[in-house]
Amino acid sequence: MTKRFGGLAAVSEVSFDLQGGEILGLIGPNGSGKTTLVNLVTGALPRTAGEVRFRGGSIHGRLGVSRTFQIVKPFRNLTVIENVMVGALFGSRGGAPSLAEARRRAEEVLDFVSLSHRAQTAADGLNVPERKRMELARALAMRPAVLLLDEVMAGLNPAEIDAAVALIKRIRDRGTTLIVIEHVMRAIRDLSDRIMVLFHGEKLTEGPPVEVLNNPEVVSAYLGRRYAERAGA
């Protein structure tokens, strides 16, 4: 996958595979091309070069991929359940045929993420962790084959992070494949089957967490000395 903006390559010949039911962690400094790569995969951004193959067949444009956003984008004036219903109605692999069916799916997803008690609340009345769970629910309601989580852990304390990790694992257990972009190392470590590291738009390395997070190149490019000190301690 390659994407150039004028003369600048935001993403440069990045290749990777994603196995069904896998959780791939995607890390790298800000500006390394993580979000751009994700936008290329979902088709939101047209690519300069490269190909996406889904289940063996070549794909142009929309796959069964849904995503959350780095800066949460709730539909503010709608209630929580209405937000999730939009996801249910417009899922790319056949959205719900009727409003009633969409509501049913939304209720089920809200129950899964433990947000049922806030179903009738207006979206802008939620606190930060709740808003993130709602975004997650909305993306899940689209019944994606691949779910992309973009920095969902930002701002959560350790207990909230552990709960979010458990929830994401349950999502994987239900059959969804995940790509997780994160800066919160605690989460990435616990979640990922494999980690891919981007640096200046290129793939630096990929592999199991234990290898990647101890790789000296990764430490100097991304993890930094305080992380290494803490990890060593």
Next chain:
Amino acid sequence: MRSGPVLEVEQLSAGYGEVQILRHVSLRVEAGEMVTLVGSNGAGKSTLLNAICGIVRPTVGRVRLDGTDITGWSSEAIVAQGITQVPEGRRLFPQMTVRENLLMGAYRRRDHRGIERDIAAMYELFPVLKDRQRQRAGSMSGGEQQMCAIGRGLMARPRILILDELSLGLAPIMLDVLVDALQRVHAEGTTVFVVEQDVATAFDLATIGYVLENGRVVLSGPTADLRSDPHVKKAYLGL
């Protein structure tokens, strides 16, 4: 020589409408210190900053800056007195260049030569800003924006610099760079108040810490001690 704290918050209670968020919060930041306030989402950190900076009026309690009671003052007046905040999410002027953002930090100053000297100092502190000085601030990465925001805050030569959620969304290595830079800033005499939910980073920066939970200060003291407090370790450091 100044005596007494630069910032003092005394028995502050505040909230929004009928909802009470802060209860009897007291803290102080002495001149030249780097102090941190940590707490989870919803603990009341933003409300406390809003109360200090004049956006929310406390129901009970006082805020003092270098001895002057600034409780209930308007934000403009409080900024004029010498509190500068580096807001959560940076809030740079995205269409302005890096240099213009830094100049905006010096908005209230009239000493042109002093301003130019300070800009040069910012470039020395954050070399990447010098490289990008004519670049639009909105097109930089999160870490670079944070540097620009801190620079903008310092340009005001404040009596106290407040950092709100500096670590949000930043790569670990970027935090290393910022921690080093802030330690330099502190070493050069600036009083800094760090409001943070990344407790590890906050304790790397500050010598004195306050822990806010449900609107109350539940722990305070040297960060060296707080680091080994069992409750802090479990709830905030995840150890």
Next chain:
Amino acid sequence: MPPTQWTRAGVAALVVLALSLAPVALSPFLIQFLINLFMLAALAESWNIIGGFTGYASFGNVAFFGIGAYTTGVLLTVLKWPFALALPASGLLAMAFAALVGIPILRLKGHYFAIATLGVAETMREIVYNLKITGGGTGLTMPITKSALPFFYLMFGILVAATAINWWLSASRFGYGLVAIREDEDAAMAMGINAALYKTAAFALSGAFAGLVGGVSAYWITFIDPDGVFKVIITIQMIIMAVFGGMGTVVGPLLGALVLASVSELLSTQLVSLAELFNGLIVILVVLFMPKGLAEVISKREFSLRTLARNLREYRM
């Protein structure tokens, strides 16, 4: 349908029935007033589709009203078509124009979109002014009709249809898509909503109803000219009514039209220019005190001094 839906449908049916029978009992003056009210309410409901539901505040919907009026005018006077054919043609032409203009213009957002739509309306007036077939500056005169009754039922029918469409939007997949676009267009597109298509369809629907209203108005008033029919104040009125009543709701525009048309009627007996001042005051009132409109205030029963004060304070902040 759940019980509240039944009662709402019941009430709506009763109101429709009562109004259909009204002409029997009402004075000619009241019938005139009601025709005017239906016209304004239908325009407000039509604006609500693009402005309220989709969140694209068009400042040029009078263009569609005018196109509808002139289509009817030209078809009736020049081509001698029967009104029964001219009216649907007006709606269709206005709709097609809205769709065509919408394709480029809906790429603009916010203020730019508003200005561009305003430009479209102004341009239409100039075009009509300079064409011979539309009578240029002299205008067109329709054949006179004897009774006001057909106009009463026509305008009422259009209002019911426009309101029905709004109701459908509030409970359909298409409507949810529009609201998603309003709330966050990027997120909506990321969820697979074809924003360009949906926006254009909403704009076209909005134009269609405005065009139908224009067609009926032209025949009713019997004389149309560019300045009279492409007046910016008509757009302003439909926006104010929709916003005052509650944009994005189904009954909001109706409420807004009812209240504002009635008050304006009372005031206009005093002084014509007072009506214009009134419009301005309403805008200020709504922005300061009831930004979500009358419908929200009523449904939340939130009209107390304390909420007024809170809104003022928050506005200041």
